[in-house]
Amino acid sequence: MLDIVVRGLLVAGGAITSWFVAHDALNYEIVRMAAAILIFVLMVALATFWRVIWSGIARLFGRQQPKP
Numbered sequence: 304m305l306d307i308v309v310r311g312l313l314v315a316g317g318a319i320t321s322w323f324v325a326h327d328a329l330n331y332e333i334v335r336m337a338a339a340i341l342i343f344v345l346m347v348a349l350a351t352f353w354r355v356i357w358s359g360i361a362r363l364f365g366r367q368q369p370k371p
Contacts (some may be wrong), residue, residue, distance in 0.1 A: 309339075312339040312342055312343055313335060313336070313339050315338075315339065315342055316335045316336065316337075316338035316339030316340075316341075316342060317335045317338075319338045319342075320334045320335040320338045
């Protein structure tokens with residue numbers, strides 16, 4: 304299961320990296336891995352701060368969430 308997640312991150316990282324680096328460049332694999340790690344960090348940050356982000360969006364559009 305974990306290998307599917309890692310493979311998906313590397314595919315997404317490869318898609319983003321291919322916009323900026325040629326596939327036959329020597330540093331392609333390193334840049335692809337860095338892009339995958341960046342995507343992973345962004346996903347974790349989004350999951351961590353989802354309530355704060357969602358409440359900010361709700362306040363922006365004038366909808367208040369009930370406080371627990």
